[in-house]
Amino acid sequence: MTGQTIFFKNKPRVIAGYSIVGPKEAAGPLDPYFHKRLRKDDFGQKSYEKAECKLHMSAISGAIIAAGLAPKDVDVNIGGDLLNQIITSSFSARELDIPFVGMYSACSTFGQALIVGAALIDGGYISRAACSTSSHFSTAERQYRYPLELGTQMTPTSQWTVTGAGCTLLGKEGGNVCVESATVGKVVDFGVSDANNMGAAMAPAAAKTVLQHLKDTGRDVSYYDYIVTGDLGVYGSRLFLELLQSDGVNAAEKHKDCGEMIFDKKQRCPQGGSGAGCSSVVFNSYFLHQMRAGSVKRLLLVPTGALLSKLSSLQGETIPGIANAVSFAVEDVC
């Protein structure tokens, strides 16, 4: 490890990616890139928790099928979600018959799962890992906020939890996209306490991780085609760029935010999306598609997470953030 950054010697490959989303996400601008869209977000289940579990499972099996493999070909499923005791991931693993490693770092779980999967493959311990995360608007809402039918207004900084699940299948070989390096983030708390302003709570963690990554790798922002944050939202992205700017780094032209991209301005969530599923559905659909096609050659994915619970907020704690950076490259620049 150099600083906080791991360089993968054997360059684990992205064998396949799969994304499945709810109706609101499918009505957004990224619709053409998703692999599967639900017409109703209860997915025919009795509760939204069960629906999210089915989403998660579908993403994993979708990725395995897309790679032309069977569950027995996957050595480990590294998965996480937002629900208490990560029931979504573990209950979906119950059905899948694949060895399971549960993960949690809120909405940056996808980054954490990719790092662990890539490291296990790079070290030669396993040959394939399915890295999956999910979130669901209606399960997150009741766990973190209010009942669905309660007549409250969204505050101007609140984001909309993405209903969706994504899975990236990593392996020793296969496909033209590789995982080149990764920076493990530190937990950063700048004292933001408003649970409806998560973009602001996570922006410092994202900025620190990106700066550390650039330092450890000796790279410039211009090295990457895109620096993609997970779910800072419109306002969080602005703060993120301001923070980088205050350190002399101008990333405005290279920066994209999955939360900002997934919804349209007209979809009544002006700040965009959030959730553990947000970065994974956008990466596995839009960005993976662009890399496969060769129009994006180097990409730094930085899923961001707000590590709060309902209890910590009530006890007056501020909101710590975390961000993990994973650098992807297409074959010829690997």
Add this chain to the structure above:
Amino acid sequence: MLAVYLRVFLVGGIVCLIGQLLINLTKMTSAKILVTFLLLGVVLEAVGVFDAIKEFARAGITIPITGFGSTLTKGAIEGAKKNGLPGALTGGMQAAAAGLSSAIFFGFLISLIFKARTKV
């Protein structure tokens, strides 16, 4: 008649406008807003000015949750005057029984019939 409804609309509207102002300025949640206005009703009743406002504004002040606070307090005061200590304890709930019981019963009934729906 029309004047009454106009006064109801104006006072009720202003009460809600103050609530919105509190939400915008302090990011209060709906439960805190309700508690604040309920306590406002309790205080107005306790110092004895609620009836005067009600005379003027009618439903404009009784339909907002301030009315619920006033009902509770009025009951407790009347109970205290009539039956002393036990009256002070039981009067409020007795007076507010209609609102409370109906909220509980309708809430229960509705939850058995309808399912919470996801939002878009």
Add this chain to the structure above:
Amino acid sequence: MLSRTEYLKLDKKIAPKSKEGQTLFLAFVVGGLICMIGQGVNDLFKLAIPSADEKLLGEITSTVMIFLGAALTGFGLYDRIGKFAGAGSIVPITGFANSVVSPAMEYRCEGVVFGVMCKMFVVAGPIIVSGVSSSIVVGLIYWIIGLLK
């Protein structure tokens, strides 16, 4: 990089704000309308039951309004009103009904006893506790004043 204090200052300065005028206007209009409906219910029952005193009319009115709030919540309409009306639909008694019914509906999946019955007052609990307690305190004060006289 910006220090913690500088960052919080920046956040306070550039954070997007609510559209003050629009939200206040909508709260005013919707709140006013709900109160007018309440007055209408009151007046209708006054006509229907000429012998009813003001107290009974008040009780009937709140029951009807609570029923309306509960039913609109059941049909999934109250939260839509709340989205644009804000305090206009929170402060009236219908908003209290909404805060009782919405958690009851939400936790139906966890069963009737431990879901609906246990969770019914997760939002409205503070309203009952503070209202009942403060009214008892006022009652006690009046009782003591009565004793001193």
